[in-house]
Amino acid sequence: MYVPDTQFECDNERTALMTNQVNAPRKAAGRPAAAKSAKARAAAPTKRAARTKAAKRTPTEVAALTKVYREMLLIRRFEERAARSYTQALIGGYCHLNLGEEAAVVGLLSALERTDYLFTNYREHGYAISRGIDPNRVMAELYGRIDGVSKGWGGSMHMFDITHRLLGGYGIVGGQIPLATGAALAIDYRGGSEVVMCTMGDGTTNIGAFHESLNIAALWNLPIVYVIINNRLGMGTTVEKSSAEPELFRRGAAYRIESARVDGLDPLAVAEASARAVAVARAGRPYLLEVVSERLRGHSVVDPAKYRSEAEVLQLREHDPVVTFGAQLVREGVIDADAMAAIEHEVTARIDEAAAFAEASPTPDVATLFDYNYATPVANDSRRLPGQPLFEPAPLPDPGEDQ
Amino acid sequence: MTTMTFRQALQETLRAEMLRDENVLLLGEEIGVFEGSYKITAGLLAEFGEKRVRDTPIAEEGFTGAAIGAAMLGLRPVVEIMTINFSLLALDQIVNHAAKIYGMFGGQAKVPIVIRTPGGGGQQLGATHSQNIELYYAFVPGLKVVAPSTPADAKSLLIAAIRDDDPVLFLENLALYNTKGDVPDDDTPAEIGRAAVTRTGRDLTLIGYSRMAHVAAQVADQLAASDGLDIEVIDLRSLRPLDRPTIIESVKKTHAAVVVEDDWLTYGIGAEVAATISDGAFDYLDAPVRRVAMAEVPLPYSKSLETAALPSVDDVINAVHQTLDAVGRRHQKVGHD
Numbered sequence: 001m002y003v004p005d006t007q008f009e010c011d012n013e014r015t016a017l018m019t020n021q022v023n024a025p026r027k028a029a030g031r032p033a034a035a036k037s038a039k040a041r042a043a044a045p046t047k048r049a050a051r052t053k054a055a056k057r058t059p060t061e062v063a064a065l066t067k068v069y070r071e072m073l074l075i076r077r078f079e080e081r082a083a084r085s086y087t088q089a090l091i092g093g094y095c096h097l098n099l100g101e102e103a104a105v106v107g108l109l110s111a112l113e114r115t116d117y118l119f120t121n122y123r124e125h126g127y128a129i130s131r132g133i134d135p136n137r138v139m140a141e142l143y144g145r146i147d148g149v150s151k152g153w154g155g156s157m158h159m160f161d162i163t164h165r166l167l168g169g170y171g172i173v174g175g176q177i178p179l180a181t182g183a184a185l186a187i188d189y190r191g192g193s194e195v196v197m198c199t200m201g202d203g204t205t206n207i208g209a210f211h212e213s214l215n216i217a218a219l220w221n222l223p224i225v226y227v228i229i230n231n232r233l234g235m236g237t238t239v240e241k242s243s244a245e246p247e248l249f250r251r252g253a254a255y256r257i258e259s260a261r262v263d264g265l266d267p268l269a270v271a272e273a274s275a276r277a278v279a280v281a282r283a284g285r286p287y288l289l290e291v292v293s294e295r296l297r298g299h300s301v302v303d304p305a306k307y308r309s310e311a312e313v314l315q316l317r318e319h320d321p322v323v324t325f326g327a328q329l330v331r332e333g334v335i336d337a338d339a340m341a342a343i344e345h346e347v348t349a350r351i352d353e354a355a356a357f358a359e360a361s362p363t364p365d366v367a368t369l370f371d372y373n374y375a376t377p378v379a380n381d382s383r384r385l386p387g388q389p390l391f392e393p394a395p396l397p398d399p400g401e402d403q
Numbered sequence: 404m405t406t407m408t409f410r411q412a413l414q415e416t417l418r419a420e421m422l423r424d425e426n427v428l429l430l431g432e433e434i435g436v437f438e439g440s441y442k443i444t445a446g447l448l449a450e451f452g453e454k455r456v457r458d459t460p461i462a463e464e465g466f467t468g469a470a471i472g473a474a475m476l477g478l479r480p481v482v483e484i485m486t487i488n489f490s491l492l493a494l495d496q497i498v499n500h501a502a503k504i505y506g507m508f509g510g511q512a513k514v515p516i517v518i519r520t521p522g523g524g525g526q527q528l529g530a531t532h533s534q535n536i537e538l539y540y541a542f543v544p545g546l547k548v549v550a551p552s553t554p555a556d557a558k559s560l561l562i563a564a565i566r567d568d569d570p571v572l573f574l575e576n577l578a579l580y581n582t583k584g585d586v587p588d589d590d591t592p593a594e595i596g597r598a599a600v601t602r603t604g605r606d607l608t609l610i611g612y613s614r615m616a617h618v619a620a621q622v623a624d625q626l627a628a629s630d631g632l633d634i635e636v637i638d639l640r641s642l643r644p645l646d647r648p649t650i651i652e653s654v655k656k657t658h659a660a661v662v663v664e665d666d667w668l669t670y671g672i673g674a675e676v677a678a679t680i681s682d683g684a685f686d687y688l689d690a691p692v693r694r695v696a697m698a699e700v701p702l703p704y705s706k707s708l709e710t711a712a713l714p715s716v717d718d719v720i721n722a723v724h725q726t727l728d729a730v731g732r733r734h735q736k737v738g739h740d
Contacts, residue, residue, distance in 0.1 A: 151509030160508035167475060172499045178468020179500060185469055186476035212465025372506035375513040375568035378547060379596030380644040391683040
């Protein structure tokens with residue numbers, strides 16, 4: 001996917017890796033820009049523009065960068081369409097979007113091989129698409145149709161595709177972390193070379209399962225990358241209000257797990273950090289990567305996010321990773337306005353197709369309700385519908401019997 | 404046949420399954436160096452090494468969840484949770500994950516995990532260490548819950564559980580580990596979802612599982628000797644699925660039932676059994692279904708209080724007598740009409 005490019009000039013203040021090297025003195029790790037990150041971000045685009053020079057790129061580099069942008073845009077348009085379909089009541093339940101996390105998602109997954117495993121949470125449509133799953137099937141899952149990735153059983157929060165090694169999609173905060181750790185255990189047990197990536201939100205780092213899992217992974221040297229997508233809000237609660245150590249990547253230190261923080265608005269910085277994390281995991285050590293990101297809208301589609309200030313909302317526009325990265329590519333001459341328009345056109349058509357496919361896909365037949373009760377069939381398994389009795393009415397006993 | 408204890412049956416079966424299938428591994432607290440809190444895994448670390456017999460940190464949610472994740476990739480982990488009370492720390496992983504993964508993802512991933520865990524009061528362990536909360540798991544579709552009462556069933560049900568592709572909660576009981584019985588030498592798995600009629604009779608059906616299956620059998624023997632009663636005993640063995648047909652067939656024959664359970668009465672397993680009988684054999688009943696269950700208190704430490712709170716053989720005998728008295732009165736009344 002992304003081809004690392006040493007010529008690519010970046011804003012060090014924003015993209016510098018804040019690392020927590022195991023056994024390294026803490027001061028050597030440098031001071032992360034948590035407190036000033038908002039300010040740094042606000043200033044970033046101009047600084048970057050001033051610094052950037054157009055560099056001649058090979059066709060391969062251009063293709064790789066274009067692909068990153070297209071993938072980010074695909075997620076963006078998919079999520080916008082999902083929001084629309086949700087308000088049209090074509091999608092039920094909860095619907096959490098990756099809007100603002102496109103750079104994080106695309107950058108992270110660029111470091112994974114096809115044989116690696118991904119566990120994520122309920123905000124995962126973008127991950128499914130970026131993992132290479134047909135957007136038609138992702139949209140069909142949102143619509144609850146049989147062609148959905150989980151055959152209509154999971155919905156927005158529970159996407160799963162065994163062939164692309166996306167092992168969920170979990171609706172319970174933190175539920176995926178022990179599972180992902182166990183998948184890494186299975187790889188290690190068999191001596192495999194795959195790694196597991198397990199993403200979670202910032203609020204998840206306060207759950208016991210996070211700490212129990214990191215401890216186990218470090219004790220057993222498991223090949224796993226834990227990724228915290230820190231959009232600084234757990235629903236409406238800030239990181240500062242929920243985490244006693246708000247520099248979340250530092251939590252790895254408690255388990256002697258190497259960790260780093262990266263700017264999640266820059267897909268190339270994320271890709272680089274992810275590649276490094278994956279390399280550590282492939283060598284048999286867990287890694288904790290914090291990706292500082294943005295959530296452009298509410299917690300879910302129905303959340304108007306009234307807890308955010310007007311200034312904060314205005315600032316979000318400048319932190320839009322898709323717009324920022326697109327502008328950067330144009331500015332640097334990687335891609336021209338016509339090509340941008342062509343990508344926009346193609347992606348929009350692709351999403352239209354996904355929505356049309358989802359709408360045309362049949363709803364699951366009620367006769368299949370009990371198809372997945374158990375993997376191993378079992379005696380006396382119940383297949384009773386709500387209105388049915390447990391037993392068919394029995395004939396009355398013979399009154400003379402036993403008297 | 405070989406005579407052995409419940410503990411030996413478990414240990415030998417774990418060993419045999421590990422030899423048979425290298426995907427079988429054991430995880431739990433103190434199961435390796437310490438050889439298990441109740442010595443079920445004695446000798447297995449020495450034989451199979453740390454890779455397959457893993458001592459875990461005290462982190463039930465973490466290691467149970469890790470076992471579930473490993474099972475998703477095809478391993479067959481057997482987790483020991485030291486007592487069922489501690490399984491509450493792993494409740495999210497068992498109920499929200501192990502039980503859901505196969506169905507929720509449209510059958511794309513199986514979870515062939517076994518969670519072995521003992522319950523049981525009567526050991527003066529106090530309120531937090533004496534519970535029988537298998538009901539919590541028996542309530543959940545997607546899980547299978549088995550509760551052997553004999554060494555033979557311990558073997559055949561454990562084999563079945565390990566070879567099953569679904570998550571199985573395997574309920575043991577502290578008071579049964581030293582009980583002895585004949586165990587078949589072959590490795591035929593039991594059929595999960597089937598109860599066993601362990602004694603046939605015509606006068607009343609006595610239903611129990613795990614330790615209470617023994618109490619039921621003891622009561623039946625005692626009442627046969629003292630009163631000439633002919634009591635049928637059902638050992639449920641499987642709590643999910645529940646073998647309703649076996650219960651119904653028996654009650655249709657005996658017209659009376661008493662359920663004995665080592666848990667609290669309200670919403671307990673006995674309530675489900677009684678409701679089943681009401682649904683399937685109402686017209687055959689000559690007396691209300693009686694439940695003998697724990698007093699509804701956190702189990703006290705002091706022996707006198709603990710004994711008073713737990714169902715005893717005498718409690719069951721009284722319940723049987725009272726139920727048969729009610730049957731007799733009904734017959735008398737029917738006769739007079």
